[in-house]
Amino acid sequence: xxxxxxxxxxxxxxxxxxxxxxxxxxxxxxxxxxxxxxxxxxxxxxxxxxxxxxxxxxxxxxxxxxxxxxxxxxxxxxxxxxxxxxxxxxxxxxxxxxxxxxxxxxxxxxxxxxxxxxxxxxxxxxxxxxxxxxxxxxxxxxxxxxxxxxxxxxxxxxxxxxxxxxxxxxxxxxxxxxxxxxxxxxxxxxxxxxxxxxxxxxxxxxxxxxxxxxxxxxxxxxxxxxxxxxxxxxxxxxxxxxxxxxxxxxxxxxxxxxxxxxxxxxxxxxxxxxxxxxxxxx
Amino acid sequence: xxxxxxxxxxxxxxxxxxxxxxxxxxxxxxxxxxxxxxxxxxxxxxxxxxxxxxxxxxxxxxxxxxxxxxxxxxxxxxxxxxxxxxxxxxxxxxxxxxxxxxxxxxxxxxxxxxxxxxxxxxxxxxxxxxxxxxxxxxxxxxxxxxxxxxxxxxxxxxxxxxxxxxxxxxxxxxxxxxxxxxxxxxxxxxxxxxxxxxxxxxxxxxxxxxxxxxxxxxxxxxxxxxxxxxxxxxxxxxxxxxxxxxxxxxxxxxxxxxxxxxxxxxxxxxxxxxxxxxxxxxxxxxxxxxxxxxxxxxxxxxxxxxxxxxxxxxxxxxxxxxxxxxxxxxxxxxxxxxxxxxxxxxxxxxxxxxxxxxxxxxxxxxxxxxxxxxxxxxxxxxxxxxxxxxxxxxxxxxxxxxxxxxxxxxxxxxxxxxxxxxxxxxxxxxxxxxxxxxxxxxxxxxxxxxxxxxxxxxxxxxxxxxxxxxxxxxx
Numbered sequence: 205x206x207x208x209x210x211x212x213x214x215x216x217x218x219x220x221x222x223x224x225x226x227x228x229x230x231x232x233x234x235x236x237x238x239x240x241x242x243x244x245x246x247x248x249x250x251x252x253x254x255x256x257x258x259x260x261x262x263x264x265x266x267x268x269x270x271x272x273x274x275x276x277x278x279x280x281x282x283x284x285x286x287x288x289x290x291x292x293x294x295x296x297x298x299x300x301x302x303x304x305x306x307x308x309x310x311x312x313x314x315x316x317x318x319x320x321x322x323x324x325x326x327x328x329x330x331x332x333x334x335x336x337x338x339x340x341x342x343x344x345x346x347x348x349x350x351x352x353x354x355x356x357x358x359x360x361x362x363x364x365x366x367x368x369x370x371x372x373x374x375x376x377x378x379x380x381x382x383x384x385x386x387x388x389x390x391x392x393x394x395x396x397x398x399x400x401x402x403x404x405x406x407x408x409x410x411x412x413x414x415x416x417x418x419x420x421x422x423x424x425x426x427x428x429x430x431x432x433x434x435x436x437x438x439x440x441x442x443x444x445x446x447x448x449x450x451x452x453x454x455x456x457x458x459x460x461x462x463x464x465x466x467x468x469x470x471x472x473x474x475x476x477x478x479x480x481x482x483x484x485x486x
Numbered sequence: 487x488x489x490x491x492x493x494x495x496x497x498x499x500x501x502x503x504x505x506x507x508x509x510x511x512x513x514x515x516x517x518x519x520x521x522x523x524x525x526x527x528x529x530x531x532x533x534x535x536x537x538x539x540x541x542x543x544x545x546x547x548x549x550x551x552x553x554x555x556x557x558x559x560x561x562x563x564x565x566x567x568x569x570x571x572x573x574x575x576x577x578x579x580x581x582x583x584x585x586x587x588x589x590x591x592x593x594x595x596x597x598x599x600x601x602x603x604x605x606x607x608x609x610x611x612x613x614x615x616x617x618x619x620x621x622x623x624x625x626x627x628x629x630x631x632x633x634x635x636x637x638x639x640x641x642x643x644x645x646x647x648x649x650x651x652x653x654x655x656x657x658x659x660x661x662x663x664x665x666x667x668x669x670x671x672x673x674x675x676x677x678x679x680x681x682x683x684x685x686x687x688x689x690x691x692x693x694x695x696x697x698x699x700x701x702x703x704x705x706x707x708x709x710x711x712x713x714x715x716x717x718x719x720x721x722x723x724x725x726x727x728x729x730x731x732x733x734x735x736x737x738x739x740x741x742x743x744x745x746x747x748x749x750x751x752x753x754x755x756x757x758x759x760x761x762x763x764x765x766x767x768x769x770x771x772x773x774x775x776x777x778x779x780x781x782x783x784x785x786x787x788x789x790x791x792x793x794x795x796x797x798x799x800x801x802x803x804x805x806x807x808x809x810x811x812x813x814x815x816x817x818x819x820x821x822x823x824x825x826x827x828x829x830x831x832x833x834x835x836x837x838x839x840x841x842x843x844x845x846x847x848x849x850x851x852x853x854x855x856x857x858x859x860x861x862x863x864x865x866x867x868x869x870x871x872x873x874x875x876x877x878x879x880x881x882x883x884x885x886x887x888x889x890x891x892x893x894x895x896x897x898x899x900x901x902x903x904x905x906x907x908x909x910x911x912x913x914x915x916x917x918x919x920x921x922x923x924x925x926x927x928x929x930x931x932x933x934x935x936x937x938x939x940x941x942x943x944x945x946x947x948x949x950x951x952x953x954x955x956x957x958x959x960x961x
Contacts, residue, residue: 336599338558368599372558385595386561 231262232436235274235286237341244403247459254456258443261436269373271343278428285427285440290476291345293426297470301432303425303441305468308395308461312468315394316346316417319382322410326389329354329415335388337366338381341373344393345476350417351391353479376400376407383410395422399461421473425465502679507672514664518657525656529649530617537626538613540576541640543567548581548640549632552589557599561590568592577623577643580606581630584638606641622647685709689722700726736925752804759800762793769793803827817851817859817891819844822884825860829867838874841881841896850886853955858930859893865923866895866949869906873899873947890936890954901947902940910949911938927951 234255236248248265256263266283268274271292277283279299293300305312320326329351339362340347348371355365362369370387372378375396382390394416401408425444427437447453448464457464493501544567551559560581568576580591582603591597597606610625611617618624623643630638688707693700702723709715769786776782803824822844833840863882870880879898884891902910909924913932931938936953 368557370558372562377558377562380565381558381561384561384565385593386557386590386599387594 231264232259232285232440233264233266233283234440235266235268235277235283235288237268237271237274237286237288244459247456250452250456250459254447254450254452255440255443257450257452258446259436259439261439271341275343278426281428281431284431284434284437285425287423287425289341289343289345289423290421290473291349291480292343293424294473294477294480295343299429300426301429302468302470303427303432303437304444304465305424305472306422306460307463307466308422310463311419312422312466312472313419314346314422315419316350317392317394317397317413318351318389318415319379319392319397319411320389320414321382321385322412324388324412324414326414330358332389332414333360333365334367336368336370336386337362338378338387338390339369339371340375340378340390340392342371344375344391345420345423345479346393346417347375347378347391349476349479349483350420353482354417356482379407379411383407389414393423395461402461418475420475421468424468424473502675504672506675507668510668510671511664514660514668518660518664521660522653522657525653526618529646529653533616533618533624533644533646533649534613536575537616537642537644540567540571540579540642541613541626541628544579544581544640545628545630548630549637552581552583552630552638553632555583555589557590561594564590564592575645575648577645578606579643580641582639582641584636586639589638603639603641606643607639610641616644618646618649618653620650622650685712685715685719689719692722692726700729702726759797762796766790766793799827815856817854817856819848819851821851821856821860822863822882825863825867825882828864829871832868832871833880836871836875837877838871839877839879841879841883843881843883845883845885846891847886850891851884854891854934854953858934859891859953862927862930862951863893863895865927866893866951869923870895870897870899870947870949873897873902875899879946887952890952893951893953894948895951896946896948898945899947901942902949907940911940 252263252265266277268277271289274286274288275292275296278286279296285303293302308314318329320332326332339351342348352362355362368387370381372381375393378390378392379397379400381387397408397413427440431437444465445467447457544563547563548560551563564579564581568579578591578593578596580597580603581589583589586603588597588599588601588603590599606625607627610627613626613628616624616626622645624646625641625643627639627641629636630640685707688703692703703719708719769790772786773783806824826842830840867880867882874880874897881894881896883894906924910928913928928938931951931953934953936951939950939952941948
């Protein structure tokens, strides 16, 4: 079922890409996943403005529903760079290079949260057996991989451990699903949950964090490895790393509750790689 | 059975406003019912439209995710639709797949994913059939079609608390408004009817005001604006004048009858006085002739004294009969002696036999007033004497009749004519011709609360008067 959906969505993305490119041939295309930026257009506008200023070039921000589509778009060249997740980066590590990693609360790291409704008595993942669970995306580290690997370590798989698994394609949607009672629990990006707790405290107040994962590499900005030498791509990387140096960049970072974007080595994602290995081994 | 007569007994000025008020209440109820029914139709139409738009809008968006069984997409659409309708009447929306299992609901805790939707379908109707039933929550169900196939169904709970409150508020205001309008119109009706019927009320009061003596209505009270009523009151006023004139005529007739009786008496009494006068003159001549014979003088003086005493008694009786200052005196045996003295010459003049029996004691007689009883007895005796004829028989018997006094006057005449009986026994208008002596008897007896009876036995006619003890009329 998931494979079918991924293939279908990737196909849609590939088919759509040439048409989009044809419309704006001279702009730099930057893909964003709505996984964690789906509810505030002003944030996206601020980021685009900051990048455009930094690069001295028009930026076209392209939004896709899933990481699968983002990865496909980067790989087929229909977008020039993307803000994706550590998990798809690792899935296509051979083809992708890091342009930078956001720094949140002083570190380029974040956690995955396992959340339940505020009045749910569960104290750990094992207590959630038999309930419905919300993931954000099958290619999300915090929104799927962490919980899936935890279950593998327990000798379980999500489809069997939970009565029903749904993908909401958005970390905020995971919080909505749990807060609204659609599912008993959810796997959510810790950075998104913490950001929401400031922006929409009423929403996160209806949920409770049951467990937090270890600190893992923050979702990175990536580009296709064979294009990193292109001036536009390298300019994009430079603009990202210099966001905290400009007013517009700082304004965008502030809206994203981020400190800066830093250069990072692939080893930053070793934690995710380890979990990926668990899943592959399972 | 008792209510209708009671209502009929009410004055017209109360009955008409009551009927008006009752009609207003009926009108108010009918009008209220019509308004409420119209309101109900409007509310049903609003509900139906709301439900239809909601379900149709959702159906368009929900088709693909329901077909894919995409729980999150369905929930996301429902949740965003609920947020858009926040605070309005959509309480819960449940979407089920074609097998009747819940795919998602706006409140997943009430309708968990995967549960049967049957519980929510109970009582649910199609959007076009939704009607206010009195409950605060109504359920609407619609099939979910996509690409020409039925992929599931959607059930929505509508909160109609506000509509019910609106209907209640309208009902209360209608009730209040109708009550006020009814009260105002009933009061206005009462005022109008009371004003219209005021001349009739004056007419009734004028007729009831003084017993048996209707008084005319003043010109100021005659409603000249209402020709019918004015004519009625004018006619009434003419009638009162006629009645008054008739009463005066009767009183004059009674007085005349009184003098007629006296005239008849005086002729016989003149004869009565004349007889002793001859003896008295003879006695005077005897005294003058035989002045030197003391025994003759003494005898003649005694004869003169007896004659003068007789004359004195006759004159006293006449005076007593006609004195006005006897009013208030009680009846005594002497009164009947006076009557005999007055009537005896009348009977003797016709060679009639007189049966005179006063059997009632002084105590029984004293319970009656003297003047009216004497007048009654004298009138009856004069009538009996007149009808008994030459050498007839006239009787007077006065007895203690039970609780009162009975006076029976009998005669051997041919009996009372129908006209005389009408005068004596009835209260109607006086028949033409004849005197009013017998009617005077009737009126006096009625005034004394007595009873008159008449019967004829063989050749004898008896008129009996029963008089109750004064102040004991009801006994």
